[in-house]
Amino acid sequence: MEDELQIAMADLDEEKTLLLVEERIKAGYSSVEIIETCRRGVEIVGEKYSDSHYYLSDLIMSEEILKGVMRVLEPYIPTNNTVQGPSIVMGTIEGDIHDLGKNIIIYLLRSSGYKVHDLGVDVKPERFIQAVNETNASILGISVLISFCVSSIKRVVDLLDEAGMRDKVKVVVGGYPVNQEVKEFTGADFYANDVTEALRIYREILGVEEGSVSEF
Ligand code: B12
Numbered sequence: 001m002e003d004e005l006q007i008a009m010a011d012l013d014e015e016k017t018l019l020l021v022e023e024r025i026k027a028g029y030s031s032v033e034i035i036e037t038c039r040r041g042v043e044i045v046g047e048k049y050s051d052s053h054y055y056l057s058d059l060i061m062s063e064e065i066l067k068g069v070m071r072v073l074e075p076y077i078p079t080n081n082t083v084q085g086p087s088i089v090m091g092t093i094e095g096d097i098h099d100l101g102k103n104i105i106i107y108l109l110r111s112s113g114y115k116v117h118d119l120g121v122d123v124k125p126e127r128f129i130q131a132v133n134e135t136n137a138s139i140l141g142i143s144v145l146i147s148f149c150v151s152s153i154k155r156v157v158d159l160l161d162e163a164g165m166r167d168k169v170k171v172v173v174g175g176y177p178v179n180q181e182v183k184e185f186t187g188a189d190f191y192a193n194d195v196t197e198a199l200r201i202y203r204e205i206l207g208v209e210e211g212s213v214s215e216f
Contacts, residue, residue: 005034009041010048012058014065017041021072031073035104035195038069043176066100070107080113085206089131090141091119094152098145101175105141105198114206125155132160132169139205142188144175150182157187170205174198 005024008016017038024034045062048054090106092099099121106116117135119127132140140160142153153173160166171188183191190205192198202208 003037003040005037006041006044009038009062009065010044012045012061012065014061014068017065018068018072021069025073025076031077031108032195032199034069034073038066039101039194042066046176063100070104074107077108077111079111082113083115084113085115085208086139087135087137088114088116088139088141088202089119089128089135089137090116090143091123091128091131092121092143092145093149093156094122094124095149096144096146097121098143098175101145102141102143104195105174108195108199109202125152125159128156129159129163129165132165133163138169139172139202140169141172141174144173144178147177150177150186153182153186153188161187172198172201172205
């Protein structure tokens with residue numbers, strides 16, 4: 001079902017999007033619900049770009065609006081200042097500079113007290129291995145939005161195997177083009193292409209009960 005906020009986001013109507021976000025916060029919607037609705041709106045922006053109805057400048061505009069949404073939401077996201085759990089490494093794979101989704105997940109995890117090492121964007125497979133080693137991370141999250149970059153994720157998993165580190169770290173892949181097929185091709189343990197599923201996976205790996213990471 002089409003949603004007013006999703007449509008405002010897809011139409012790149014910044015004023016209306018931010019107004020609706022404020023309204024939903026007041027109405028008691030969770031940050032996760034609001035982010036997910038906006039993500040679906042941005043997905044439509046991507047489809048319109050593919051159909052040549054939108055231009056690159058429109059993709060940039062959607063980035064600006066989504067950042068604005070996050071600025072409005074941040075004060076309402078509960079924070080837990082007690083550092084807990086194992087180290088998590090995250091980054092966007094080589095060749096890909098998309099980072100909005102990755103940054104949202106990192107923000108939510110850090111707000112719950114998890115230690116996340118953000119490697120940024122366009123991260124080479126070797127750098128992921130080095131970071132897992134340096135931080136002794138037990139979860140490696142890799143974001144990908146450009147389909148042809150998926151093969152570099154397989155390279156990360158292969159390198160982990162070669163280094164004898166595969167059993168020590170759970171690999172989670174996330175992003176728009178990710179699905180069961182991508183999970184199987186890359187050899188990752190989990191995949192998520194929305195915020196709800198991403199948090200469910202982290203809760204499962206971390207063994208977190210409802211009421212902790214789930215309280216977003
Ligand atoms: C905004 C945007 C941009 C912005 C990015 C800004 C930024 N700082 O990230 C800009 C304008 C820079 C951009 C550039 C380009 N883009 Co662009 N972009 C988008 C757009 C519209 C939205 C992406 C987004 O931010 N979504 C919102 C976030 C919240 O959602 P998300 O990323 O999916 O993340 C969520 C989940 O997937 C998940 N998640 C994400 N990462 C991770 C990681 C882990 C570990 C986990 C567990 C979960 C997880 O949780 C997040 C929260 O819900 C998409 C369309 C789409 N359908 O995604 C196209 C899209 C990804 N872009 C596309 C393209 C082609 C490009 C360009 C090549 C365009 C060009 N000609 O230059 C360049 C890429 C350059 C490069 N080398 O990377 C294509 C990719 C096609 C493909 N499948 O290969 C898309 C799909 C548009 C389209 N339909 O054609 N883009």
